[in-house]
Amino acid sequence: MGFAIEEATVNEIHRAFESGELTSEDLVEQYLKRIEAYDSSGPELNSIQTINDNAIDRAAELDQTFSQSGEFVGPLHGIPVVVKDHLETTDTPTTYGSEAFEGYYPEAESEVTRQVREAGAVVLAKTTMPDWATSWFGFSSVAGRTKNPYDLDHDPGGSSSGTGAAVAANLGTVGIGSDCGGSIRVPASFDNLVGFRVTPGLISRTGVSPLVSQQDTAGPMTRTVRDTAKLLDVLVGYDDRDKLSGKSELAAVHESYTTSLNEDGLRGTRIGVLRDGFGEEDEAEPVNEVIERALTTISNLGATLVDPVEIPGLNDYLDETMLYVLQSKRDLNEFLNDRDTPVSSVEELYENDQYHELLDLFIAFAENGSSDLTDNIEYWKRRNAQHTFQEEILNVFATNDLDAIVFPDVQVPPPSENEIRDGKYETMTFATNTIIASQSLCTAVSLPAGFTDDGLPVGIEFLGKPYDESSILKYGYAFEQATQHRTAPETTPELSD
Numbered sequence: 001m002g003f004a005i006e007e008a009t010v011n012e013i014h015r016a017f018e019s020g021e022l023t024s025e026d027l028v029e030q031y032l033k034r035i036e037a038y039d040s041s042g043p044e045l046n047s048i049q050t051i052n053d054n055a056i057d058r059a060a061e062l063d064q065t066f067s068q069s070g071e072f073v074g075p076l077h078g079i080p081v082v083v084k085d086h087l088e089t090t091d092t093p094t095t096y097g098s099e100a101f102e103g104y105y106p107e108a109e110s111e112v113t114r115q116v117r118e119a120g121a122v123v124l125a126k127t128t129m130p131d132w133a134t135s136w137f138g139f140s141s142v143a144g145r146t147k148n149p150y151d152l153d154h155d156p157g158g159s160s161s162g163t164g165a166a167v168a169a170n171l172g173t174v175g176i177g178s179d180c181g182g183s184i185r186v187p188a189s190f191d192n193l194v195g196f197r198v199t200p201g202l203i204s205r206t207g208v209s210p211l212v213s214q215q216d217t218a219g220p221m222t223r224t225v226r227d228t229a230k231l232l233d234v235l236v237g238y239d240d241r242d243k244l245s246g247k248s249e250l251a252a253v254h255e256s257y258t259t260s261l262n263e264d265g266l267r268g269t270r271i272g273v274l275r276d277g278f279g280e281e282d283e284a285e286p287v288n289e290v291i292e293r294a295l296t297t298i299s300n301l302g303a304t305l306v307d308p309v310e311i312p313g314l315n316d317y318l319d320e321t322m323l324y325v326l327q328s329k330r331d332l333n334e335f336l337n338d339r340d341t342p343v344s345s346v347e348e349l350y351e352n353d354q355y356h357e358l359l360d361l362f363i364a365f366a367e368n369g370s371s372d373l374t375d376n377i378e379y380w381k382r383r384n385a386q387h388t389f390q391e392e393i394l395n396v397f398a399t400n401d402l403d404a405i406v407f408p409d410v411q412v413p414p415p416s417e418n419e420i421r422d423g424k425y426e427t428m429t430f431a432t433n434t435i436i437a438s439q440s441l442c443t444a445v446s447l448p449a450g451f452t453d454d455g456l457p458v459g460i461e462f463l464g465k466p467y468d469e470s471s472i473l474k475y476g477y478a479f480e481q482a483t484q485h486r487t488a489p490e491t492t493p494e495l496s497d
Contacts, residue, residue, distance in 0.1 A: 024059035024078030047165035077120035082172035085126040088207040097129040099141040100354040110207025127162025134362040149489035157187030164191040169492040175221040180211040182434020185446035189409035189459025195446040201247030204239035210331040229257035260470040265478035267302030269403040272309035277407030286452035321439040329369030409459040448485035
């Protein structure tokens with residue numbers, strides 16, 4: 001029997017390359033078979049927007065290099081990566097989830113995809129997403145609906161919908177998403193993945209369409225914490241085209257993020273439990289039950305639970321620091337103005353009805369957002385409030401001597417398609433806790449916490465201090481190794497040879 005790609009990690013694949021059991025070309029071809037079987041056919045997950053026509057040739061080149069030199073070209077040598085379709089790629093169209101940009105080729109490569117290619121990766125495919133990353137759910141004007149591989153009637157989360165569903169269904173080894181308010185961590189929670197949000201500025205934003213620029217960051221979506229750490233080693237760093245990336249000088253990492261990984265990493269820690277992040281409605285009960293079991297595990301691993309902790313004025317801070325409606329039109333218009341594009345502005349997209357009808361956030365900022373914020377006092381108040389919010393959270397850490405704060409990523413299980421279409425859940429009012437880290441400019445990781453009685457995945461979030469990515473990787477790894485909640489969805493079984 002050949003190498004089984006289902007749930008395969010970067011290390012396992014590299015060992016198979018070294019033993020001669022597998023080549024990158026073989027690996028790419030196996031993933032393409034799975035995409036055909038499960039994304040285009042079968043359950044029709046609809047997570048892949050465009051397959052990279054150059055992927056097999058790229059893999060073959062890497063195989064030849066390895067055959068001749070006996071060495072990998074980089075830490076991601078031959079690894080097929082799926083990438084959210086608003087990270088610009090010059091060899092594959094970039095749609096940003098918008099029907100107006102179908103078939104559009106950017107003139108320049110995003111820094112993130114340039115880095116993964118330089119590290120030896122194969123960009124296998126671009127993944128589906130809601131228009132301009134404006135939803136917690138998987139509905140797009142160019143792609144239609146993306147399904148959750150654990151329950152096809154339910155949503156995979158957004159806005160990195162396709163990356164979440166594709167990595168969960170083993171349609172690529174690892175994935176790249178992006179996170180403004182939680183667009184990595186919500187789909188990670190809904191798709192039983194590890195989803196990591198770095199402190200903004202550690203990963204370049206060059207060539208990625210914005211939503212709220214100072215909150216935006218690309219990042220890993222993987223099946224294991226170790227693969228997340230390996231991706232961070234490649235992605236974190238300075239880019240002279242993105243001034244915010246100067247903050248990468250503050251990254252607290254020595255040599256490699258993988259050196260932080262420790263199965264005993266929770267022993268002796270103090271972990272705060274944010275009870276204000278637990279939902280009180282009936283819909284929240286299945287999630288709360290899973291998280292309570294996760295808290296027991298964290299305690300059993302040697303952590304002291306500080307339960308509860310409170311972030312004073314949390315709801316007020318979340319209201320006062322929310323900038324999506326106010327800022328996103330300005331940021332997106334500036335992005336479009338820098339490019340030769342089929343549509344030149346948010347206003348034009350809105351007037352042409354070139355957006356999915358369920359995207360209430362896009363509609364809100366198209367109708368009410370501002371194109372010029374220079375003299376907008378409300379904007380500057382909210383920008384300042386984000387830093388005040390971060391100070392408040394850091395004081396909670398200091399007062400309680402905490403190492404991390406935990407809570408459910410989302411207060412309810414993955415919604416069904418009907419619940420979203422009927423308006424029960426909308427982006428503007430969705431009960432996600434991921435905005436806590438985003439609007440306070442902190443770091444956070446979502447980890448598989450288990451499943452509801454109905455078989456729907458639930459994620460637990462570890463909120464960390466800014467630039468403390470190494471620590472929350474360590475805590476996440478300890479939790480992951482003790483629980484092993486990551487399992488492949490039954491809708492995408494192993495293919496026979």
